[in-house]
Amino acid sequence: MRMPSSLETGSGQAWLTLVKQALHAYHDDPGLLALTRLAAWRLVLTAQQRPPGASLPDAVRAVLTDGLQRLQASDALGAAVLRRHYVEREPMAQLALDLHFSERSLFKHQQAGLAALSQLLWQAEEHAQRVARLSARQQQALDELPTPTFSRLFGADEILSALRRFLTDAQAHWLVALDGMGGIGKTALARAACEALIYDGRFERVIWITVQQRLFAWGRAHNLDAPALSYAQLLDELARRLDLAATTGQSADRREAPVRAALGEHPTLVVVDNLETAPDVQSLVMGLHRLSHPARILLTSRYAVGAFDPVTSLTTRPLTLHDAVNFIRYEGQDRNIEALHHASEEDLLRVARITDGNPLAIKWVVGQLQSLPLGQVLADLVQVSEGDHDLYRYLFAYAWQHLSRPARHLLLHMPLLDARGTAWQHLAAVSGVPADDEFCRAIQELVNASLLNVGHAVQDTVYSIHRLTEYFVLSELVGVMTPAARS
Ligand SMILES: Nc1ncnc2c1ncn2[C@@H]1O[C@H](COP(=O)(O)OP(=O)(O)OP(=O)(O)O)[C@@H](O)[C@H]1O
Ligand SMILES: [Mg+2]
Numbered sequence: 001m002r003m004p005s006s007l008e009t010g011s012g013q014a015w016l017t018l019v020k021q022a023l024h025a026y027h028d029d030p031g032l033l034a035l036t037r038l039a040a041w042r043l044v045l046t047a048q049q050r051p052p053g054a055s056l057p058d059a060v061r062a063v064l065t066d067g068l069q070r071l072q073a074s075d076a077l078g079a080a081v082l083r084r085h086y087v088e089r090e091p092m093a094q095l096a097l098d099l100h101f102s103e104r105s106l107f108k109h110q111q112a113g114l115a116a117l118s119q120l121l122w123q124a125e126e127h128a129q130r131v132a133r134l135s136a137r138q139q140q141a142l143d144e145l146p147t148p149t150f151s152r153l154f155g156a157d158e159i160l161s162a163l164r165r166f167l168t169d170a171q172a173h174w175l176v177a178l179d180g181m182g183g184i185g186k187t188a189l190a191r192a193a194c195e196a197l198i199y200d201g202r203f204e205r206v207i208w209i210t211v212q213q214r215l216f217a218w219g220r221a222h223n224l225d226a227p228a229l230s231y232a233q234l235l236d237e238l239a240r241r242l243d244l245a246a247t248t249g250q251s252a253d254r255r256e257a258p259v260r261a262a263l264g265e266h267p268t269l270v271v272v273d274n275l276e277t278a279p280d281v282q283s284l285v286m287g288l289h290r291l292s293h294p295a296r297i298l299l300t301s302r303y304a305v306g307a308f309d310p311v312t313s314l315t316t317r318p319l320t321l322h323d324a325v326n327f328i329r330y331e332g333q334d335r336n337i338e339a340l341h342h343a344s345e346e347d348l349l350r351v352a353r354i355t356d357g358n359p360l361a362i363k364w365v366v367g368q369l370q371s372l373p374l375g376q377v378l379a380d381l382v383q384v385s386e387g388d389h390d391l392y393r394y395l396f397a398y399a400w401q402h403l404s405r406p407a408r409h410l411l412l413h414m415p416l417l418d419a420r421g422t423a424w425q426h427l428a429a430v431s432g433v434p435a436d437d438e439f440c441r442a443i444q445e446l447v448n449a450s451l452l453n454v455g456h457a458v459q460d461t462v463y464s465i466h467r468l469t470e471y472f473v474l475s476e477l478v479g480v481m482t483p484a485a486r487s
Contacts, residue, residue: 018035020118039056041125042132047060065083065087067117068087068117071113074334075113075116078114082110130199145206148188149188153192155322160189162314164196167269174293174296175285177298177312178300178316179305179306180302180315182360183358184318186273186300190273190300202267205266206270207241208273210273229284232255234287235287238270239255260291264294276301277398281305285305302450304447304448318356319352328348331362331366332369335370355468356467356468360391368380396451399449399451400472404441407446407449409433409442410439414469415465416430424443424463
């Protein structure tokens with residue numbers, strides 16, 4: 001990674017040394033003031049404004065404690081050693097006794113923690129410097145974006161540049177949709193594209209609306225309070241974000257005009273994340289289309305919305321084996337997962353194959369490796385007898401509940417077919433369903449719900465399912481065949 005230009009001191013080592021010196025002088029105000037290079041840190045300048053007029057030593061302490069807090073997520077032990085030693089002034093010998101380490105190995109953890117903290121602060125400084133160069137409007141637009149869930153995206157260059165092109169193309173794709181199965185990276189890509197476009201000065205205002213009703217974090221699914229979104233509620237929400245007078249009670253037609261006019265005042269991008277949970281997707285899409293131009297609209301959805309005329313859609317694909325392996329290695333380092341430090345290429349490939357390149361599933365596996373051996377985690381993922389696996393519930397339960405009976409029937413037969421893809425004739429034969437209109441509608445339903453992938457072989461269109469969908473289907477199948485076991 002490149003060092004922030006105004007802080008270039010010859011090498012990353014100099015930056016690390018300065019971080020170390022600042023920690024040493026944590027309780028020594030004159031010592032911190034003597035480290036004059038700290039006064040040039042954008043992070044410190046910003047901390048001095050919160051509260052305005054904070055002293056330089058206080059600002060440096062705020063930056064360091066913030067960094068230590070963030071380090072907690074990736075290197076809990078390193079963060080604890082640094083905090084207890086430098087901030088709480090516990091001698092290393094005492095800490096070693098307390099944490100049951102030899103002084104020598106505790107020293108190693110301290111050094112690793114310092115290196116990671118220095119890296120984190122470096123990244124934060126670089127970001128702060130970039131933000132400082134933006135206009136107030138751009139900074140405000142950045143603040144609108146949700147907190148990033150990633151520090152780096154893998155295998156995303158192509159789709160990101162397509163997304164950026166569509167959102168800025170003079171040919172005008174006013175409504176762009178990113179679709180794809182749960183956890184595949186739609187929100188992450190939408191966020192990354194927005195950020196890049198704000199930095200490029202293409203948009204001065206971003207309005208990010210989340211319709212998501214469930215969130216997967218810390219290895220579990222959580223319910224959010226967000227209401228299912230109707231078009232009328234969307235108009236109210238936009239009016240609120242645009243600081244327009246409340247028009248609740250008036251007809252949607254009358255409410256639309258002021259929102260549309262205000263959206264046109266500055267280059268604006270509206271993001272509606274997780275559109276699939278809205279009760280009436282079609283009327284939302286049509287309404288959003290009326291609100292667009294010159295504003296651009298970006299939708300993310302587990303359901304394909306490309307069938308609606310005004311929408312340009314892009315499908316988010318799983319990571320390739322190569323990108324998945326690099327991502328797993330990166331996550332392992334970032335979160336300091338011991339089990340992955342020594343994992344063989346073969347083990348990493350196994351994780352990549354079993355998760356089939358789904359980033360959320362990869363993160364789930366890596367997270368589990370903090371406390372469980374690889375073999376057990378992978379076995380748990382493909383465990384077909386456990387229908388209530390939280391990851392699966394998050395990824396599939398909603399789609400499953402909303403499938404028609406014929407679509408469910410078809411999906412349940414997919415694991416019996418060639419994993420590389422099956423032509424519709426085979427699909428009809430194996431599932432024992434006549435290839436009539438109902439069958440075609442069921443296929444379309446599964447494709448729209450991102451449960452069935454469409455590929456093209458030499459002569460035919462072929463259908464396949466993602467491996468995670470297959471595990472989920474198998475677990476449902478177990479439930480269907482042994483209902484007593486599930487009650
Ligand atoms: N290309 C990628 N490289 C690295 N991490 C990624 C990538 N894509 C997604 N992620 C990470 O994987 C997780 C799931 O991604 P994200 O939330 O964007 O999925 P999604 O498609 O929006 O899912 P949902 O349908 O549930 O909304 C996030 O933590 C995200 O940061
Ligand atoms: Mg999402």
